[in-house]
Amino acid sequence: MRQEELLLKKEEQVVFELRRLFEQYGYRRFEMSKFEEYDFYAENRSFLDSENILTFTGLDGKLLALKPDVTLSIVKNSRGSLDAADRVYYNENVYRARKEDKEYREIMQAGLEYIGPVDTYAVLEVLLLAKRCLEMIDGSYLMDLSHMGLVAGLLEETGLVGGKKKRLLKAIREKNVHELHEICESEGVSEEAGERLAALASIYGPFKETLPAVKALCRSERTRAAYAELSELSRCLEACGELSRVSLDFSVVNDMDYYNGITFQGFIEGIPNGVLSGGRYDSLVHKLGKRGGAVGFAVYVHLLERFWTQEKDYDTDVLLLYGKNADPAAVARAVKKLTKNGERVMACRENTGDMRFKRLLSMEGGEE
Amino acid sequence: MEQVINIALPKGRLGERAYEVFENIGYGCPALRENSRRLIFESRENKVRYFWVKPSDVAVYVERGAADVGVVGKDILLEKGFDVYELLDLGMGRCRMCVAGVKGKRPNPELTLRVATKFPNVAREFYRKKSREIDIIKLHGSIEIAPILGMSDVIVDIVETGTTLKENDLEVLEEIFPISARLIANRVSYKFKNEQIQAMCRKMEASL
Numbered sequence: 001m002r003q004e005e006l007l008l009k010k011e012e013q014v015v016f017e018l019r020r021l022f023e024q025y026g027y028r029r030f031e032m033s034k035f036e037e038y039d040f041y042a043e044n045r046s047f048l049d050s051e052n053i054l055t056f057t058g059l060d061g062k063l064l065a066l067k068p069d070v071t072l073s074i075v076k077n078s079r080g081s082l083d084a085a086d087r088v089y090y091n092e093n094v095y096r097a098r099k100e101d102k103e104y105r106e107i108m109q110a111g112l113e114y115i116g117p118v119d120t121y122a123v124l125e126v127l128l129l130a131k132r133c134l135e136m137i138d139g140s141y142l143m144d145l146s147h148m149g150l151v152a153g154l155l156e157e158t159g160l161v162g163g164k165k166k167r168l169l170k171a172i173r174e175k176n177v178h179e180l181h182e183i184c185e186s187e188g189v190s191e192e193a194g195e196r197l198a199a200l201a202s203i204y205g206p207f208k209e210t211l212p213a214v215k216a217l218c219r220s221e222r223t224r225a226a227y228a229e230l231s232e233l234s235r236c237l238e239a240c241g242e243l244s245r246v247s248l249d250f251s252v253v254n255d256m257d258y259y260n261g262i263t264f265q266g267f268i269e270g271i272p273n274g275v276l277s278g279g280r281y282d283s284l285v286h287k288l289g290k291r292g293g294a295v296g297f298a299v300y301v302h303l304l305e306r307f308w309t310q311e312k313d314y315d316t317d318v319l320l321l322y323g324k325n326a327d328p329a330a331v332a333r334a335v336k337k338l339t340k341n342g343e344r345v346m347a348c349r350e351n352t353g354d355m356r357f358k359r360l361l362s363m364e365g366g367e368e
Numbered sequence: 369m370e371q372v373i374n375i376a377l378p379k380g381r382l383g384e385r386a387y388e389v390f391e392n393i394g395y396g397c398p399a400l401r402e403n404s405r406r407l408i409f410e411s412r413e414n415k416v417r418y419f420w421v422k423p424s425d426v427a428v429y430v431e432r433g434a435a436d437v438g439v440v441g442k443d444i445l446l447e448k449g450f451d452v453y454e455l456l457d458l459g460m461g462r463c464r465m466c467v468a469g470v471k472g473k474r475p476n477p478e479l480t481l482r483v484a485t486k487f488p489n490v491a492r493e494f495y496r497k498k499s500r501e502i503d504i505i506k507l508h509g510s511i512e513i514a515p516i517l518g519m520s521d522v523i524v525d526i527v528e529t530g531t532t533l534k535e536n537d538l539e540v541l542e543e544i545f546p547i548s549a550r551l552i553a554n555r556v557s558y559k560f561k562n563e564q565i566q567a568m569c570r571k572m573e574a575s576l
Contacts, residue, residue: 142559175558176454204562247559251453267556272433274556 010308011301015091017136018110018299022089025129027112030088032073038063044072047258047284052097054104066095071113071281071296075288078115082291085116111278113296115285120229123262123280124236126295130266130276131242133299138307140269142245145207145233146252148259148279149226150218154200157220158189172201175251200250208234210248229261258284264297268307275303317343319357321350323364334363372415373564376435378423382461382549386439387418389458393571415564427452427552436557437565442547443526447487453558455569456551459576463528465490465544468515471537475521484514485524494524494544512536 008016019029038055041048047069054066067073070090080086089112098105112129114122127145134141151172155165164187171179177198184194196217203213211231218227230248237243252265259279266276278297285294318338322331331347338345338361351360375390377383387400397411397418410417421429427450429435439458443465465487475481484505485491495502505520512532514520526547527533527540551572558565 140560144559174452174454178457179454204559204566249559251555267559269556269560272431272554272556 009305011304014136014304015108015110015301018133019089019091021129021132021136022112025087025125027087027089030070030074030077030090032067032070032090032092034066035064036067036073038065040072040076041065041068044284044287046255047072052102052104054095067092068094068096070094070109070111071284071298072288074113075115075285075290075294078113078290080115080290080292080294082117085114085122088113088115108301109298110301111296111298113294115290115294115296116292118280118282118293118295120232120236123295124233124240126278126297127233127237127262127264128240128242130264130278130297131245133297134266134268134276137275137299137304138268138270142247142267142269143276144247144249144252144265144267145230146248146250146263147226147230147261148254148256148263149229149261150214150223151200151250151253152256152260153220153223153226154193154197154217156222158184158187158193158197160187160189168197169253169256172197173251173253175201177201204249204251205247206243207246207248208238208243214248226261233262254279258287262295266299268304271303271307273300273303275300314356314358316346316355317358318345319351319355319360320345320347321360321362322347323362324349326363331363334361370415370564371561372410372412372417373437373561373568374417374419374435376419376421376426376429376438378426378439378441379420380423382423382441383420383439385460386458386549389460389572389575390416390418393568393575395568424448430552430554433554433556435554436561437551437553437568439549440552441549442545443487443490445550445552446545447489449489450552451555453553453555454550455553455565456573456576458549458551458572461547461549463526463547464540465524465547466527466540467494467522467524467542467544468512468527468533468538468540469522470515471539479521481522482520483522483524484511484520486511487524490544491524512538 038053041053053068055063058064070092074088078086078088091110093106093108095104095106114126131143134143155168158168160168167183168180171183180198180201181194200217203210211234214230215227218224237246252263254263259281260283261280263279265274268275276297276299280295282293285292320334335345335347377386395414395416397409397414397416400409400418407420408417419429419435423441424444426438426440427444430438430452431450441461469475481500481502482505483491483502484507486507488504488506491504505514507514511523511525514523515538516536522541533539553565
């Protein structure tokens with residue numbers, strides 16, 4: 001085993017592999033400052049997962065924030081436009097409030113963004129890279145695809161807006177068919193439109209095989225266009241031999257103000273939350289006053305921490321005990337010699353009994 | 369290979385009734401019927417493992433993936449807001465979330481309304497929609513006493529038959545929403561054990 005593999009935790013190794021992968025595909029590293037002005041996040045609050053942002057006052061009196069997100073900063077600084085693509089990746093800590101105990105925590109994210117003229121190839125490239133990332137984490141992964149255009153299109157047909165539309169979207173997210181029916185009934189939405197929403201929420205299955213069920217739900221121009229996009233992606237993935245482990249699931253929904261096309265999520269067996277999340281977010285790019293589209297994803301590296309954690313069997317490989325007459329220089333020479341063999345060595349005066357080691361050496365007075 | 373499905377059941381009558389449904393559709397676990405203080409039961413034959421947990425914790429076990437599916441009251445889902453799939457309304461454990469107050473007394477609309485409840489989020493949401501300013505008094509049980517002692521103007525609580533209210537001289541003032549037990553699933557388990565969970569859902573729906 002190489003020295004770095006020995007020292008790096010598995011999730012750190014994965015991050016290095018991901019970065020190598022992103023570089024190979026022409027993505028450049030985006031290094032961002034630790035802080036952004038608070039107003040920037042306040043203006044785009046609904047894009048962020050959490051309402052809470054860690055803030056403090058800068059030396060010039062301006063309110064600053066520890067970044068809760070990287071994508072916003074990347075889009076703001078991107079040179080991507082309708083004519084030229086900007087491919088960027090990042091590996092950064094972000095600061096978010098934990099829902100359960102309302103405490104802030106630092107979490108590590110790695111991800112990439114493609115900003116510019118997004119065509120089918122760009123979406124395919126990002127999807128394939130997301131698949132590669134999942135594969136690098138573990139072979140038993142699954143990826144779910146959804147399309148916000150299709151979800152938004154079907155919601156539009158109900159005629160409901162604002163809070164009522166949000167309730168429908170929440171029910172789709174929860175695959176809550178009875179709630180969808182209840183809302184539609186109490187709000188006077190036609191039974192037929194309600195049925196189609198319920199069918200959309202229930203859909204789950206292999207990408208290609210599930211497409212016909214989606215097609216049957218599409219009646220408007222908007223939903224048909226979304227279907228055509230999904231269908232083309234399915235063809236491309238199949239042609240690349242990458243259709244396996246990809247499913248359709250419309251409960252993968254993101255904020256409709258920002259996301260407008262394909263959205264996707266990645267899962268690893270044994271980790272109870274999605275470890276990868278991404279999608280097409282042209283609307284965010286436009287909101288930040290830029291032209292062009294964008295698609296990207298993030299890997300939630302902090303979720304991988306426990307996945308590989310193994311009980312540590314030993315505190316050290318060698319416990320080297322030296323007597324009180326031992327020459328310190330001789331002890332130092334012995335330690336150096338042992339570490340040269342790649343072993344971890346701990347030199348102590350006595351064995352206190354609470355140390356776990358593979359072998360015990362002792363030296364009295366002179367050399368070992 | 370079929371994997372074991374982990375099911376979190378709420379301790380108490382609702383959990384027992386839910387288990388009966390699971391048993392009737394082929395997910396029985398005979399050991400569970402034996403009187404015992406154990407909390408985990410497994411049937412290798414039917415590929416299920418049951419846990420008895422506190423009702424308000426069921427969704428926690430499911431959200432964190434310790435259980436693949438669970439049975440939980442809608443009141444708890446609405447109060448705490450969990451990121452899980454809500455697959456079925458089991459129609460059992462029916463009751464209502466209500467506002468109740470001392471019989472014949474109406475709270476003074478000019479004063480901040482003092483609300484005693486175990487469900488502060490539900491109460492807050494309900495009165496926010498009505499633009500009514502409230503003072504929440506969070507209690508953990510025997511909510512009915514609060515308005516009798518004059519500590520609160522009303523209570524927001526679950527009403528099943530209304531007997532407890534009646535015996536304490538209280539009455540329902542408004543209904544907030546109906547409640548029943550739901551079958552929930554972990555978002556990731558739903559994908560990795562999809563066929564099994566879907567089959568369970570179908571059988572369950574047919575049996576209701």
